[in-house]
Amino acid sequence: MSLIEITEVRKSFGPNEVLKGINLDIEPGEVIAIIGKSGSGKSTLLRCINGLESINSGSISVAGAQLLPDELHLKALRLKVGMIFQQFNLFPHLTAGGNVILSQAVVKKTPKPEAEAIARQMLDRVGLAAKFDAYPDELSGGQQQRVAIARALAMRPIALLCDEITSALDPELVGEVLAVVRSLAAEGMTLLMVTHEMKFARDVCSRVVFMHHGKVHEIGRPEAVFANPQTPELKQFLGML
Amino acid sequence: MSYHFNFGWLLVYYPELLKGTWVTIQLILIGAVFGVSLGVFCAWVRALGPAWLKPIVSVYVELIRNTPFLIQLFFIFFGLPSLGLQMGETSAANLAMIINLGAYSCEIIRAGIEATPRGQFEAGASLAMTRFETFRYVVLLPALKRIWPALSSQIVIVMLGSSVVSQIAVEDLTFAANFIQSRSFRAFEAYFVSTFIYLTLAILLRLLLKFIGGRLFQRKAAR
Ligand SMILES: Nc1ncnc2c1ncn2[C@@H]1O[C@H](COP(=O)(O)OP(=O)(O)O)[C@@H](O)[C@H]1O
Numbered sequence A: 001m002s003l004i005e006i007t008e009v010r011k012s013f014g015p016n017e018v019l020k021g022i023n024l025d026i027e028p029g030e031v032i033a034i035i036g037k038s039g040s041g042k043s044t045l046l047r048c049i050n051g052l053e054s055i056n057s058g059s060i061s062v063a064g065a066q067l068l069p070d071e072l073h074l075k076a077l078r079l080k081v082g083m084i085f086q087q088f089n090l091f092p093h094l095t096a097g098g099n100v101i102l103s104q105a106v107v108k109k110t111p112k113p114e115a116e117a118i119a120r121q122m123l124d125r126v127g128l129a130a131k132f133d134a135y136p137d138e139l140s141g142g143q144q145q146r147v148a149i150a151r152a153l154a155m156r157p158i159a160l161l162c163d164e165i166t167s168a169l170d171p172e173l174v175g176e177v178l179a180v181v182r183s184l185a186a187e188g189m190t191l192l193m194v195t196h197e198m199k200f201a202r203d204v205c206s207r208v209v210f211m212h213h214g215k216v217h218e219i220g221r222p223e224a225v226f227a228n229p230q231t232p233e234l235k236q237f238l239g240m241l
Numbered sequence B: 001m002s003y004h005f006n007f008g009w010l011l012v013y014y015p016e017l018l019k020g021t022w023v024t025i026q027l028i029l030i031g032a033v034f035g036v037s038l039g040v041f042c043a044w045v046r047a048l049g050p051a052w053l054k055p056i057v058s059v060y061v062e063l064i065r066n067t068p069f070l071i072q073l074f075f076i077f078f079g080l081p082s083l084g085l086q087m088g089e090t091s092a093a094n095l096a097m098i099i100n101l102g103a104y105s106c107e108i109i110r111a112g113i114e115a116t117p118r119g120q121f122e123a124g125a126s127l128a129m130t131r132f133e134t135f136r137y138v139v140l141l142p143a144l145k146r147i148w149p150a151l152s153s154q155i156v157i158v159m160l161g162s163s164v165v166s167q168i169a170v171e172d173l174t175f176a177a178n179f180i181q182s183r184s185f186r187a188f189e190a191y192f193v194s195t196f197i198y199l200t201l202a203i204l205l206r207l208l209l210k211f212i213g214g215r216l217f218q219r220k221a222a223r
């Protein structure tokens, strides 16, 4: 059984069908890059997997549990699958440490000392142990994104969804975030990431998914997808980069 | 001008002034604490709450914001007893102020909530927080911070508006001023002194609210 099973998923916004029957099974420990043009439905797919958008038909299951749209099922799902956003979305009124502690305390009812210890450990893991007491607006974009990763990791997810997590960063800050992702991959975290970092996808990912007009247009190992694209759409997409 | 200003005799009435000032302070403290709490609840309903509660809160807010405070006060004090809901004049004044501030602060706080970036809600959700937990721990404080100056002004407005509760014989500062004026026939001095006390109260209230805001939104290290 796969860790994440996406079967015939369709999603429309009004008359606009954005996902047109997506099928994708992800094994534990896989690192998958989703590439494709803007508007092809990449973000929507990730958001559906995390229940931020409801699907119109098809099914999504994570670790054997079906995604159902009530608060109890959503909570169970989100405890297993974390999400990192392009805009970081740190809580501005809390320090880096406070950001990592909050959901542990609120959702898991982890006692404060333990939650703080985990927060320190997670911030250390992303290389920000010294920034425990810094507020988000005192951190660089790259540091903020690493705090966001630590915050997601503190919930002990079995998979992480990353939606263009380096796209809002200055070029010189991309590397530090990708290094963290790379280390997570090396530790066996299951990752599903929308990215424009083709070199990173080639080096780190087990499979690459090319989305086009709301469908999985091409999928395969990175060597094959990048070196030998089968469809004119993927050829054009890779060529225009 | 033949009027001779004379404030010295006011000393005779200082117990009335003191008592009236204290009643006004109590009115505003109770009104502010419960009124703003009601406002937070109503703002949550209007911005994020369950659909069935929204129309109820909307009717309440629009009703209060589009009728005079004095009529609301009379309705509570003179009207409700007809329905078997009798209460003392102080309770009626407290209730009227809570309900009035609740409605106005609802709209102010709602504006603060609605200015929250969508990503904050999504981050809360993605961390498995419920909608209510996200509101409580992520959205509320920054929302209050955004609108704190406007909310503070509204609280001061309600404090000044409290002077009409003397109309139902609550012995507040205005009541004391009226009483002194009717006893001494020295209107200028009586209202001059009460004006001065209201002004002082308003300034002190603004300072207090600024202090509370400072504490509430102070940056503190995570414990
Ligand atoms: N909340 C929404 N309401 C309406 N349309 C949306 C919404 N979110 C995304 N879309 C539309 O869905 C399509 C796919 O968007 P998205 O998944 O963000 O694409 P990508 O991430 O690949 O750039 C776009 O045409 C976009 O306009």
Ligand SMILES: [Mg+2]
Residues within 6 Å of the ligand: A042, A043, A044, A164
């Ligand atoms: Mg996108």
